[in-house]
Amino acid sequence: MPGTTASPWSAPTASGALDATVRVPGSKSITNRAYVLAALSRQPTLVRKPLDSRDARLMLGALTALGGSADARDDDVLIQPLRPQGTEPVQVALGNAGTVARFTPALAGLGSRAVLFDGDEAIRRRPIAPLLRALTDLGVEIDDEGRGAPPFTVRGHGGITGGKVELDSSASSQFLSALLLAGPSFASGVTVRLVGDAPPSEPHIAMTLDLLRRFGAAPERSGPEFHVPATSLSLAEYAVEPDLSTAAPFAVAAAVAGGTIRIEGWPEHTTQPGDWLRSLLTELGQRAELDATGLTITGTGEIPGARLDLHEVGELTPVVAALLCFADGPSVISGVAHLRGHETDRLAALATELSALGAGVTETEDGLAITPAPMHRGLFHTYDDHRLVMAAAVLALRIPGVEVENPATVGKTFPGFTATWQSMVGENA
Incomplete structure (x- = not known):
């Protein structure tokens, strides 16, 4: 169901x-x-x-509850x-942060508390x-009353032996990352063999392996098997x-409205999935130039229809779907x-909200079919869901009168998003 708010945001429309x-804040995934x-x-x-946002603060709160600071x-x-x-029970507040919910239970298993x-x-x-x-197969005691979902309790017994385990990570690559991140602290390390379909977002797995190496671990990968x-x-x-997924609406803004947007600090080498935007925008006829200072996007305001497999960069889907609503022909994601x-059923939400404003958007088995229309x-x-706020902002560049419900939810990854967006469009006013 849609959330509620007394004060929707009147997202600005570009006049030229x-x-x-x-400049966008630090990457949530890396932070x-x-x-x-x-x-x-x-x-x-x-x-x-690092990123200072709701999700990042929830992670810091979780680590503090588990004995860090x-x-x-x-x-x-x-x-x-x-x-x-000590041994007294504690509670970890998850909010709606997937990284906190998935990365910290193993850490609780290393301690000695419920x-x-x-x-x-x-x-x-x-x-x-x-x-x-x-985690249960690795010896962690977890009481979830059969739900397989929060609320659940991890009862720590002073460490985790580790060893070999099979994992179905097809619903989220974060499941795999959670085990790999904690693996160096298991007595025997960890060997994870993936079963089922391949995890989405391969770049996030590469990000996890890169960070492990930077902190001194020696992860190994052989096909579907990972060892730390x-x-x-x-x-x-x-x-x-900088968070390249959070940069996505700014990058596509130039394609939607035309003109030039410079995104400071875009890394020349990165594991972030958002870096794919450079090739996408080039494919769609825009110009993307990367140098040591950042990325410059020069857009035409003209967008061709496209067929895009976003399995590896799924978090970009809301912004890309909004972009393709202005294409000159049908598109498929x-x-x-x-x-x-994810934070919500993003496919259902996008189909509902984009269609409500006039676009022809329908769900498919694994994505969206988009037929542009006036x-x-x-009200969007x-x-x-923070990414839906960003998608709505992209729409408003061409559609006067888009009201965005609950803009504060973007604080999950970019508390200053609306002010930065207003400034970007305002420089054109």
Whole structure:
């Protein structure tokens, strides 16, 4: 169901070609992985320019509850390793943060307390059962009363032996990342053999392996099998890249409205799936130029229809779907059935909301079919999903009168999004 808010956001419409420079905050995916590895390290780690958002703060809160601590230092955060903190039960607040729900239960198994995990109603509907089964197979005591979902309790017994385990990670690559991130702290490390369909978002798996190496682990991969030996982690400091998925609406804005958008700090080499936007925009006839200062997108305002398999970059789907509503012909997005288990059922939400404003959008088995049509003003429901706020902002560039429900939900990854977006469009006014 749509969320509710008393104050929808009147997203701005571009009156001409855009000309703006923007900077987006640190990557959520990298920030929360770095926080977990820092908490498992033998010495403090200074994480430079991490994301400061609801999800990142929930991760810091979880690590604090589990025996760590975090000290903010200007734009940086010093993470202290997890230390024993007694045996009294504690609770971890998950909010609707998938990384917190999936990355921290194994950490609770390393301690000696009962830890209750629970959060927003939406997190209780997001898939996690395969991860809980794998942790149980590795010897972690978990009481979920058969739900395979929050709320659940992890009862720590002072460590996890580790070893070999099979895992179905087809619903989320985060299940695999959760085991790999914690694996160096298991007595015997961990060997994960994937079963079932391939996990979505291969770049996020590569991101996990890259971060493990940076912190001193030696992960190995052979086909569907991953191995991380037990080791002592350590990294004095780590700098977080800008979030390229959060940069997506700004990148496509130039294609929708025309003009030039410069995104500062876009890395020249990265494992982030959002980097795929450069090739997409080029394929769609826009110009994307990367140099040491960032990425410059020069758009034409003309967008061809396309057939896109977004299995590896599914989180970009809301913004890309909004972009394709302005194409000169039909488009198909495929490979993203797993989005039905994200912050909301993103496929159903996009089909409903885009169609309500006039576009011809229908769900397919694993994606969306988009037939552009004249669109009109109206209220765009966001279902407590930050990426839907961003998709609505893209639509409003060409459609006057788009009201965006509950814009504050974008605080999950970019609390300053609406102000930055207004400034981008305002520079054109």
